[in-house]
Amino acid sequence: MAQVEIINVTKRFGKTTALDNVNLDIKDNEFFVLFGPAGAGKTTLLNTIAGIYLPEEGMVKFDGEVMNQVDASHRNVAMVFENYALYPNQTVYENIASPLRSPLYKQDNETIDREVRRVASLLRIDGLLDRLPHQISNGQKQRVAIGRAIIRTPRVLLMDEPLAHLDAKLRNYMRSELKEMQSMFESTVIYVTHDYLEAISLGDRIAIIKEGKIVQVGTRDEIYYTPRNEFVAALVGEPEINIIDGTLVKENGTSYIKLEMKEELVPLPDNHPLTKTLCEYDTNEFHVGFRPQSIDYTFEYKEGYLKGSVYNFESLGNKAVLTVKVGDTFLRTLAPYDLRVQLDIDIYIDAPITKGLFFDSQTTELIGSYDDAKVNGNGTQE
């Protein structure tokens, strides 16, 4: 149980900068997710918090206490590693008991036995205690690794992509398991993932990290509805957001936006602060993002809808992604999984401008959206 502060942390490996002036403030007992693509520095940040790496610059504080000079074993953190890092020559029982046998957290045998069995039954691995790590499945290994981490009450529980090496079915199962377990961890959890579903389903707050820098920190709604830039918008959401070029046109005192695939001009709502912002912007070129689920489609002609053709249909099990080709633009939209559709047939789509996210075409930063109801708080910038 600790509040974790990361202040101006920079970590370099030789000439590469893995973490670039990172600042985070993680609340006590929060389930905090570090989310980003591979190689973004997520694991490095986790290792820096654990004390495995020392940052070249900056401070790591637990409850206001500077931890830079405290080594990994004395920080009282626990960690679940991506590759589980179980001791291969020790049984599941000994693996889980390991922290309580160390000189630092030493307990008598009776306590160890009681605690190991408590944790094992919690994680439903009580039948495996005598096995060696190579005799159990990946999902079970993962639970053993969690067991080893939660057998004592660490100040911070660090989890490094614990679900990454599980097969899809097990991953979904373990994700909901983890969510249930969240309450019993009773400590601050920092969870690293590159999986968007894990990030939004588990995280109280999510930090998006790219190339060693924190891009945005926010709740799942904040990062979904007000992504700070196109990178965040593309990272959050499955299938990926459609980003389309748009040009602002002013005619007879009304502002229109011309989208790249559409001949006609789309009027922008009057008296909306965003319209005003867009009009006063120093460029006419914008990027407009449409989430696939906000793009409507029909196979019958409909007034105001754009004609295109079905380019691809990819079933994802419980839903499907329909890729529509309009002119030279490809748009992804969501469809029911049981839709029967032939390729190249005509389709009519509509992307309501009120659902669009407007980005600066140069910096790719978010300017705003007309979807007022969803904007219930701006993503904090750090």
Next chain:
Amino acid sequence: MKRRELLINIVKHVLLIIYALFALFPLFWMLLISFKSDAQMFNTTFIFTPTLENYDAVLLRTDYFRYFKDSLIVSTLAVIVSLLAGVPAAYALANYEFKKKEDLAFTILSFRFAPEILVVLPLFMIYQRIGLYDTYTGLIWVYQLITMPLIIWVLRGYFEDIPIEIEHAAQIDGYTWWQVFLKKLLPLIRPGLVSASLLAFIFAWNNFTFPLQLSGTNIETVTVASLKYLASDTVHYGQMAVAAAFSSLPAVIFALLIQKHLVRGLSFGAVKG
């Protein structure tokens, strides 16, 4: 189909038996002549009057066990010294990044390249000067050329196979670096440790050039002592055979022991499937 398999099996076994005869025949021959008297040495092959005279002469009437003890002391201590210095060195070469790391590793390996005969003469003169000639210390030291590279290179591979996360996990579990090393890493490298040590021991035991040149009358290893049976007038083949048979015993015993430990892979599957 079945008949074919049977045939293949028979051929396989016949070939293996031929190889076994081929490989074991010199040893068998050595045992054979160890039971022959000097008189029957050259005029009999398989049919002769067996005698224990050679065993009596070598084991009871010479200092054979002293040579055996010398060999044991020198080889064992050489391996222990190699382990004390080599295990940390192997760990460092596996886990730390430092300048010229590969060059250093290669230099260590290259000690094994130099023909012993090439370096032994200058070593002899140096040893004479600094008083290491004919001492345990001197031999143990020079044996490091044989034992150390082997131990470092085998164990480096073992350390590299252990994911660094295991060390991190143990640190986070509350172990100090030494405890991590002793309690978590050492058990994982044990197969390598055992097999490399035994192999190093055998190499040290079998060495002939170094003890021949660098030791005199104080310390005589079995390999050098075997020469004693080559007298200027006669060659006691029977006695030599006894000495050789006994001196090869540790090698044979350890080779049989190693077999079990040579099965690598304890640390494979350590962290993944």
